[in-house]
Amino acid sequence: MLIDFYVQNFASFNSKQELSMIASTSTKEGYNLENIKSVDAFGIKSVLKSAALFGANASGKSNLANALASFKSIILGSLESISEKTIDSAVPFLLKENAFDQPTEFEVTFLSNENMYRYGISIKEGEIVEEWLYWTKNVRETLLFHREKQTVSFNQRSFPEAKFFVKREGELWNIEKTKPFIPFISVLSQFDGEKSVTVTEWFSKLNVISGLTNSQFKLFTTELFEEDLRFKDWALKVLDSLQINGIEVSEVENKTAFPNGKNKLKDTDLNNALNATQGFLGKNKIKEKRIEIIKKDSKTGRLFTFPLSLESEGTKKLIHLLGPLYEAIKKEEILIIDEFDNKFHTLLCKYFIKLYNRSNSGNSQLILTCHDTNLLDKDLFRRDQIWFVEKNDNHESEIYSLVEYKEHYTRKDSSYSKDYLAGKYGAIPLFSSLSDLGEILNGQG
Template identity: 25%
Template sequence: MLLKFRLQNYRSVRDVQELTTLLAETRSPHGGFPVRFAHGGAVRVSPLVGVFGANASGKSTVLRALGSLRALAAAGSDAREAARRFEPFQLDPAARLLPTRFEVEFVLDGIRYVYGCAYKSGEIAGEWLHAHGRDRRRVWFERDRHTTRCLPEAGLDRLAAAVDPETTLLAFGADAEHPWLAPIAQWLGGLRRVRIAAGARLVADLDRLAARWSDQLTLLLTRADLGISGVDTSTSTLRLIHEGRSGPQPLGAYVESDGTIAWLDLLIELLHALDHGGVLLIDDLDAILHPVLLTEALRLLRDRDLNPARAQLIFTARSVPPAAEGAEVLEPDQCWYAVKGADGATSLVREGRAPEIGPGELARELWLAKQRLRP
């Protein structure tokens, strides 16, 4: 599971910012999952993290950064292309000369790993991979522009000598199916940025999904107030049942509303993650879904019985989902806020702030400006 992510000098982020899924305290039975280490001890990790903020506050930058880190650890050509997309903080001339830095902490098979990468345009300026035990840190490798230091028993010397300056050693090792590096790259490949938008009309793999989650899919669709009363799986193509004057009518997905299609696409991604785990990254989730559906989607992931693979969702939205049935949908530790300072740099903070322009104020300011322009 993902524990922490740090980024620096990327798009609207200038200084080091950290996003964590670790929960400091539990206020409800839904306060996260216990994750145990092989050497003993445990931490409580959240399956949900929301990043909230106004338009252009930088909240989407966090998801883009995680997606870029995933690409840097992917197959060789993808890693080189990601390194060429150098996007430093533009409002400070000094930042344009510095590399972008990403670092992620996660737990895999009971071991806590730290992987990081620093890069400029077409150049890996630094890279490191550490494994943490009870009392010590094992440096699997550390690399800069000129040297690479590897753990002797890892057998990475030959790979380190052959990797080119535009490719991460992790991606190169994964391509070579190195037994130590391939599982790490595979975990990072589970950081999946999902693009869902009303009107896109994707709906892929719905028939395969229905065979595994037929009862749950029926419940999630009929309870969503979409006018759907059931799911018809009697044919090779799944159809949704609507009530008409002549009785129930099964209809194909092509006639459904854009909002229904977006909900189906999200369910496909969520239910697949509940089966296989991984980290889903979804931008502007409240722009896609009605608040009721958003609440139901979050409840799927925080349910220990429905989420045995410990899938996680990191999403952005403009505001925190409202309380449902007298209970908060998200714990305070699961909420982060993206805010911009006077210098234009994004910070991630625990406490949000009220918008500087209240309802109706912008319209009044525009009206007053128009009056001043009149002769």
Template identity: 25%
Template sequence: MFIEFSVSHFKSISVEQCISLEADSGTTHLDNTFQPHEKIRLLKTAVIYGPNASGKTNVIAAFYEFRHLILNSTDLKKDDPIDSYKPFKLDKSFRTQPTRFKITFIADDNIKYDYEIAFNKKQVLTEILNYYPHFEKVNVFTRTHTQALVKLGAGFIDQSVKRKVLANRLFLSEAANNIGNEQMGKLYSYFKKIEIWNVMNNLDIHRLTQTVSERVANEPHLSQKLSHLIKVCDTKIESTLIRERDESEFQWPHDLPPHIQHDIITQHKYSIKTIHPVYEKGQIIELQPFELNEESAGTQILYALGGLILKQFETGGLIWFDEFNNSLHPKLCRFLIRLFHNPKSNPKNTQLILATHETSLLDNSLFRKDQIWFTEKTVRGQTELFSACDFEGIQDDVSFQKWYMAGKFDAQPKLKEIEFIYGDK
């Protein structure tokens, strides 16, 4: 369960910015919250607004790079650069500063953890893991670039574990993958379950569509749920049919390299059909299949996002969506968000963080004030991330959309008059 994430010195983010899913003391929309512990209440969803180029995507990209580094740093060879290092470039004093990521979360063992890393292009400078059994902070391990070995704290169960790690790798990743430490493996699994997708990116949607199709093809109950979801969204589709293509169905030029053949098969492994009713004199007489790519862009995105959401509801975890409203009607966006808030559809308290420009979702019937976040850039090009709760006078019963459109939250594009384009004074 996600509690909060902070980042500094990454792309347009210079000084530390933090997004939190810890609920405030408000009592409205309690179904939008859940309580994993007596001392903490968390939000199921959060939404980020802001003008173009204000840094919404960079907040999500920061978490993507954090997760990517955790899951893949053991692939790095000695002296390989750390490509996740993408420093803030608009202030010379920042150009050599390390990137810092920090997350607070509750793992599958129902214990709270803090995990923090700092790194530059060449090496990990700091890596610290703490946890809170019985709500008391205990260090699991600490690693600095000046130490030859990782320092194991009282919270590390196996004190005999190998403590040396390459300078460009994370110890958490090394212990989970190459050493096989069970304790670190459980934390590694937490990050592996997190899903991060850009709904505007066609390649992302294609990859997600194939991932969803693989799951649906092997899990009939998930296929049925997805068909029901697509049907209730007024697509006029009765059901979906997913089939794994046999490799013999692919026809190749004789000189096409095997690795390219493999890539094409992987990218088009599943045939996805939507089933529509055919009518005669007002009565359904047969069913007509269509290829998914014959459907509207919105229906294709609904298939991909809907399948992911339904699967994640079974396992729990966290989903990040950038450009969430792409090709989806606002009412459909609202419907999908409400699925997260409903205890029946979301029994494992899967969490969602999304970035969007769709202001109709800024509605106090859908969100609490502590679920709403904004990004804005300073005159020096630095992203600032802030909550609606930071504004004096904001209550859960105000019209969030009216406040936003009136500029009370800032986080809007500051447009010049049209004469500016043509040089008129």
């Protein structure tokens, strides 16, 4: 489970920003207890199962999701290729005189195998300038390794996996078989280092997807419907509330439109390539899998089958998201959905979130970025689950929690959206009123 994440000098984040998944211990947060997971170890009582980030357009919500995705790419991408510079995805904050005045840094603290790990990396001008791994087995945090460029110090008792990849020169240990832009953790993991594998396996269970398009998870869910009967049974129980009585997966020919006839293009190379492609597709029919839904006529009981493509965008997105949601719960993974509420009605958003919290009894976690202020609801989220992202006067994104606003502990109704839209928490849309927007559109601003 994710305990804490911080990022510095990445995209719209300049100063260090932190997202904590530790549940508040205040007695005033003693509601929605199904939204937290008890830990009672390492000084942590409970961890949040889910969290949501709110903020105006371009406030930096997506950049937080991108930061986690970039961190994962740097670690796991280096496992696939030791020559590719995956750290190039760590683009610094550029709206300042010197973009490299401080390193780009990522750090996660997480629970795994009944231990707590803290792993981080510091990048500057295309090289790793610092990398560190600590763990807590009982109470006290212990250093496993700390890298400074191509030298490293490590715990020879608790982290013996490093000794085969270092060479002593005087008082220093120099890293071997690891390029300046490759994480040491990735190299050790390739050779089955026990604790290094624990770190890379945690990253492999971190999934970041976008709610703007279904393309990332459409095929995954379609294949899950076809191959996993347990998932299908679970999904049909969920979809019953949408009056969907069944799901079938069919295979149809993918017909690609090409210009009729040959030699239609002036460019000879393009024309030859087109003709070759047409010839290949003529001999090898390309098929794709498609979801079909079954609905029942309430009067006659007759079943009707038709393509999912005829349903609303919100229904299609919900069905396609069921695959990643189920997989996250089943395999105890972390699912981050950027632009979660896109195409979703408020009630559909609330249904999805409550479904997750009700279905998740393990160590899975869900993190969402949202615009819909109707989700700022006490019946849906605890205050410690609600986070805001806002840009300051220097165009830097800053993250903060609703828990910081102690004066709102005693709010009597179930919604925080009224105070949010009134600007009491910040992170509101750019235009404070319709009149302000009207003046700008009419050239008066």
